[in-house]
Amino acid sequence: MIKVAVVGTGNISPSHIRAYQALRDRCTIVALCDLNPAKAEALQQELGLDEATVYASHPEVIARGDIDLVSVCTPPSTHEAISIDFLEAGVNVLCEKPMAPSLAACDAILAAEGRGGAIFSSVAQNRYRDDVVRLKSAIDSGLAGAVSHVAVDSAWWRGLPYYDLWWRGTWEQEGGGCTLNHAVHHVDLLLWLLGAPESVTAVLTNAAHENAEIEDLSVAVLAYQRALATITSSVVHHGEQQRIVVQGREASVSLDGEVVAEVTQSNGFPLPGGNTGLVAQLTDLAAGLDPLPHTGHQGQIDDVLTALETGRRPAIDGHDGRRTIELITAIYQAGIERRTVDLPLTADDPYYQPGTLTERAPRFFAKTASVRDQSGPISVSGATAPANQEDNR
Structure with missing residues (x-):
C-alpha cells in the first residue's frame, strides 16, 4: 500500500x-x-x-x-x-x-x-481527457497531413476579487499571470501534440484587472519549420470558450471533434462538400478509440x-514540466523585450535564472488587496462547482 x-x-x-x-x-x-x-x-x-x-x-x-x-x-x-x-x-x-x-x-x-x-x-x-487523446490520435495518424497551423485559445474569465488572494496578482508570488497559471495546461498540450517551436514572439497586457501587477491577456505566435501556432492566454474572455484547432494539409481537426477536409478545384478554390471520405476516416478513428479508464x-x-x-x-515527468516552463518563459521574454526569442533557452540566458522575470516584467497596476482566504462557490466554464474543487488557477 x-x-x-x-x-x-x-x-x-x-x-x-x-x-x-x-x-x-x-x-x-x-x-x-x-x-x-x-x-x-x-x-x-x-x-x-x-x-x-x-x-x-x-x-x-x-x-x-x-x-x-x-x-x-x-x-x-x-x-x-x-x-x-x-x-x-x-x-x-x-x-x-x-x-x-x-x-x-x-x-x-x-x-x-x-x-x-x-x-x-x-x-x-488534461492529457488524460478523451477529447485530447482523440485529437492526438488524429494528428499522429497522419490522415490530416502535415500540420500548418494550430490555434490554441486558453480562454478564461475572472473578476477583480480573484486577484485579492494574497499570492495572486504579483510577479514575485504567482510567478506570472494567465500565461503561466491558466494557459500552462494548453501549453503542455501543444507541446505534446506538436513538439517545441523554433522561436516565439508575443504581446502582453492587463486589460481588465486594475488590482493586479501581472498580465491578464497575452497572444503568442510560435514558429515551427513550416508551421505556425498561436496561443491566446486570457482571464478576460466571457463564456470561457476554450479550443484547440489543428490545420493539416489535408484536413483540420478540433478538440471539440469537428473535422473539415477541403478538396481543390482546378482553379485552386475549394470544391463544395469537401473530402467526405477523409472526414469519415478521421471521424471513425476517433469513434473507435476506447474511453480512458481514468x-x-x-x-x-x-x-x-x-x-x-x-x-x-x-x-509525465519533470522534463515535460520543464519544457512547458521553457516555452512560457520565452513567451514572457518575447513580450517584455518586444522581440523574437529563439528556442531552446540556454543557461546563460538571463531569463533562465530566477529573479530576472520578476525584475524586468512590467507592473501593469499595483496589487491593491491581500486576503489570506476566499470563500464562496467556484465556477469553471460556466458550471458552478463545490468550493475548493477548482484548479488553483
Whole structure:
C-alpha cells in the first residue's frame, strides 16, 4: 500500500485527494499539511480522511519517514523548495502546475530527483481527457497531413476579487499571470501534440484587472519549420470558450471533434462538400478509440502509482514540466523585450535564472488587496462547482 501525503490544502487539493480515494485499493492518504492547520483539519473532516494526520509544515511530514508519495498543492513560488526537500529525502513527488517559476528552479528539481533516487511528476492532467487523446490520435495518424497551423485559445474569465488572494496578482508570488497559471495546461498540450517551436514572439497586457501587477491577456505566435501556432492566454474572455484547432494539409481537426477536409478545384478554390471520405476516416478513428479508464487527475495519479508499483518512469515527468516552463518563459521574454526569442533557452540566458522575470516584467497596476482566504462557490466554464474543487488557477 502506497502511503501518500498532501501538502497544501487549497483549491486544487481535493482533486488530488478524491483521485487517491478512488484508487484506495492501492494507496492511502496518511498526512495532510498546511501552514494553516485548521484549514487542513476542515478538509480532513469534509473528505473523511480519518487515517490522515495534520501537520503545519512539510519538514514534519518528511520526519515521519514513511511517506512514499507526496502531492505538492501549494502556491507556485514554493514548488521548488518543497519538491527538493521531499526528493532529497527519497520521497516521490507529484507537483501541481506550474512546475516552478524559472528554468533554473526546474533544473534544481531535476537534479534533486537524480540525487534522491525518487521520481518527480509534473501535473498535466488534461492529457488524460478523451477529447485530447482523440485529437492526438488524429494528428499522429497522419490522415490530416502535415500540420500548418494550430490555434490554441486558453480562454478564461475572472473578476477583480480573484486577484485579492494574497499570492495572486504579483510577479514575485504567482510567478506570472494567465500565461503561466491558466494557459500552462494548453501549453503542455501543444507541446505534446506538436513538439517545441523554433522561436516565439508575443504581446502582453492587463486589460481588465486594475488590482493586479501581472498580465491578464497575452497572444503568442510560435514558429515551427513550416508551421505556425498561436496561443491566446486570457482571464478576460466571457463564456470561457476554450479550443484547440489543428490545420493539416489535408484536413483540420478540433478538440471539440469537428473535422473539415477541403478538396481543390482546378482553379485552386475549394470544391463544395469537401473530402467526405477523409472526414469519415478521421471521424471513425476517433469513434473507435476506447474511453480512458481514468481521466483528469485520477488518470495521472493512476499512472504515477503504476510507475511506483512497476519501477518505470511516469508518463509525465519533470522534463515535460520543464519544457512547458521553457516555452512560457520565452513567451514572457518575447513580450517584455518586444522581440523574437529563439528556442531552446540556454543557461546563460538571463531569463533562465530566477529573479530576472520578476525584475524586468512590467507592473501593469499595483496589487491593491491581500486576503489570506476566499470563500464562496467556484465556477469553471460556466458550471458552478463545490468550493475548493477548482484548479488553483
